[in-house]
Amino acid sequence: MPKKKSAKSNEDNDEEDMCERLQANFPDVGPDEAKVIMEIAEEQEFEGNEPHEVNFRGDMMVVAWGRQMPRQVEYTWMPSDQAAEDFAQEQLMSDEGECFWRDAVAAQRTTKGFKDWVDEVIRMDGWQSQLCTYDGNSYETSDGGVYWRSN
Secondary structure (H helix, E strand, C coil), rough: CCCCCCCCHHHHHHHHHHHHHHHHHHHCCHHHHHHHHHHHHHCCCCCCCCCEEEEEECCEEEEEECCCCCEEEEEEEEEEEHHHHHHHHHHHCCCHHHHHHHHHHHCCCCCCCCCHHHHHHHHHHHHHHHHHHCCCCCCCCCCCCCCECCC
C-alpha cells in the first residue's frame, strides 16, 4: 500500500505562495533572495506585505515597502559583513568622501593621508557609521547576510 503524503502546514503554503509571488512580481528575485526578503519582512514587522520595489546593484539588494515617501521604507541587504565593509570603504573613497577628509584635515581632526583616513574611519566607527545612516542599526540574516534601513 503506498504511503500517504503528509499535508503541508498552512505556514509552509503561505511561505511558498509569498516566494512565488515575489518571483513573479520581481523577475530578478530568485528563491534565495525571496527568502531574505521574507525574513526582513518578518523581523521588521512587514510580514504578509509584499515589497513595492526590489532593485539590485551588484551584490546589493534594496527592498522598499510602501509606494511613496514619507511612508516608503527601504532596507539594503548585502551577502556578508565583509561585502558591506567593502562597500562602505568604496563610498568613502568617492569624491564626497574626499571632501569629508579635507574638512577633517582643515579642522585638524586628522593628519593622515586620504586612504589611511578611510581605513581608520572604517576601523574605528565600523561600516555601519557610513551605511546605516537612518538609525545606525544593522541586522544579520540566517544566510549570513547583513541588512540595514536605508531611509
